[in-house]
Amino acid sequence: MKILFLSPGWPKGRLWGELGFKFPTLSLASLAAVTPQDWDVSFHDDAVRATNFDTDADLIALTAMTAQATRAYQLADAFRSRGKTVVMGGFHASNLPDESLQHVDSVVVGEGELVWPRLLADFQAGQLQRLYRADGLIDTALIPQARREIFKGSGHLFTNTIQTTRGCPFDCEFCSVTAFYGRKYRKRPLEQVLAELQELRKANSFVFFVDDNIVADRRYSLPLFEGMKGMGLKWLSHAPIDFAEDQELLKAAGESGCVGMFVGFESLNQDSLAAMGKVTNKAASYKAYAQQFRDHGIGILGSFVMGCDGDTPAVFEQTLRFCEDARLEAAIFPILTPYPGTKVRQRLEAEGRIISNNWQDYDMEHVTFQPRGMTVQQLQDGYDQACRSFYSWGSIYRRIFKLHRSVQVFGPMNIGFRSAIRKKRADA
Template sequence: MRILFVSPGWPTGRLWGELGFKFPSLALASLAAVTPPEWEVALCDESRETVDFDAACDLVAVTAMTPQAPRTYEIAAGFRARGKCVVMGGFHASNLPDEALRHVDAVVVGEGELVWPRLLADFAAGRLERLYRSTGLLPMDAIPVARREIFSGKGYLLTNTLQTTRGCPFDCEFCSVTAFYGRKYRGRPVEAVLAELEQLRKANSFAFFVDDNLVADRRYALPLFRGMKGMGFKWLSHAPIDFAGDEELMRAAGEAGCVGMFVGFESLDQEALAAMGKVTNRAAEYLDSARKFRDHGIGILGSFVLGYDGATPDSFGRILRFCEEARIEAAIFPILTPYPGTAVRRRLEAEGRITSNDWRDYDMGHVTFEPRGMTAAELQAGHDWLNRSFYSFGSMWRRLVKRHRSVQVFGPMNVGFRSAIRRTARFRTGGA
């Protein structure tokens, strides 16, 4: 029997759909790894190719984040019209399984590796259930090595993506990670990760750890970094800003080849940080912390959530000035988005402030709630201005012209973001 894994594309004209650099779906490669050997597997990534609704397969498996959900439902309808069975998993289906079940034959809720073999056995026996819910958390020593051969021929710039930990000890109001993976921080055996890296470096010296907080447990991260030293990798991952306070761990990361971290600054206002649950952030220390990252050869892809209660139209200029003073190598500026399953959605729903449930607009680039401190139009305009200004040639010059090893990654990243932002703007104004 044959499974076709499908990764849906992003809505046309949205930032994440316009970016030229695309990462393959590690989630689908992980499911392929726990698929019994009697099943043939294939991948269709709509960001790289057109979906063939007449593809030879017995089962179609799709995964989606919230803004991809409408397109996922269209893909499911296309396959089901041809008599194919469609199964859906991922963040959106896990948070809204009843909605997803209106469009697909079965839904997987939670970490799919636990129930996927049972689902396949049920399908083969003709007794597929409508809902498969993981009853626990996957033991981290049971996480299989991703079946990356399904990425072959897709033209990805980088296929060395891997996950070493799941869960996050924090519970930020706007984040959907803890709703899916839980707050318990779990790590794969370090020796298993190092063995996987030994295989990966045969293909490419760059790697990206998709962990939401790679350094949450220094007792785990420190031996991992020390084991990576000398492997020759240049790698990126995610870390909180207080990572800068651990000199030994930061030095070990730099020596292991870390050239960049995604860092959630989120706000320059300490009261806003407290409200959103960002308990480790100290806005007054941001400049010094950013310098410490840079001193260890680690660039920063910063994140600033726009539109939190209390933010005003003046906040956009403050963020830009800070980023340039701190010489932040790259940044994203997501509009606060009330994703299903998050605490912020529950709060905004209770306050009657949700203004749109069009999931296509839940791409962090559109206002879907009623802000306080500015109008929705001011928030949208500020977001667009900040993106254009940060990725202007003048700002790129002020932030990136320096002798720093991270520029080899963040230079092309800035050019890619600038091009994608310009294409997105042309789409919004009706340009070609």
């Protein structure tokens, strides 16, 4: 039998839809790895190429984040109208399975690897269930190497993504990760990860770790970085800003080839940080921390959540000035988004402040709740202006004009963001 693993696209005129550099969905390659060998598998990314609905696949498997849910439902409806069976998993379907079941034949809630073989067996037997829910979390030692060969011919320039850990030990109010995994931080066996990295190195020296917090347990990350030293890798991942306090670990990351980290600064207001549960961030130390990253050859893609209850219209200019003063190599300014399953959604629903459940607008670029310290329009306009200002040629020059090894990544990244923002405005 044949299965098509399908990743839905992003709407045009949105930042993530306009970015030219896209990664394939690693979770689908992970499911492909636990798919029995007698299944013929293929992969398609709707964000890269238009979807052809005339497929001979027996089963269509979708995954989607909330902002992709509308497109996922459109794809599912189109395939089902042609007599195909469609199943769906991922963050959005796991949080809203009843909604998803209005568009698909079956929903997988939670981590899919444990129940996927059973779902396929049921389908072959003509006994597909409406809902499959994993009993607990998979033993990370049992996670097989992702079946990346399904990405061949998908149109992606880069497929070297890997996951070494799942979850995060922290509990930030706005984060979907904890809502999905719980406050559990699980690690794959180091020997498996290092062996997989050796295989990835044969294809490309650049690697992106999709881990939500690759340094949450230094007893794991330190030997990981030491094991990577000498592989000739150039890699990026996610880390908290207080990673800078651990000089030994920071040095090991730099020596292992780390050229960049996505860092959640979230706010310059310490009270706002406390309210959102960002307990490790110390705003007064941000600039010094950023310099520590840079001293070890590691650039920063910073993230600042706009629209927190302590924010006023002044927050945009303050944040921009900080980003330039700290010479952050790149940054995004996501609007606070109350994703299903998160604590912030529960709070804003209780306060009657949710103003939109149009999932396409849950892309961190649109205001979907009533802010407290400014109007909806002020928040939207402030976000748009912050993006344009930060990715102006003048700002790019001021932040990254000095030679630094991370420029090889962040130079193209800045140009890519600038181009996407301009395309977004043209499509508006």
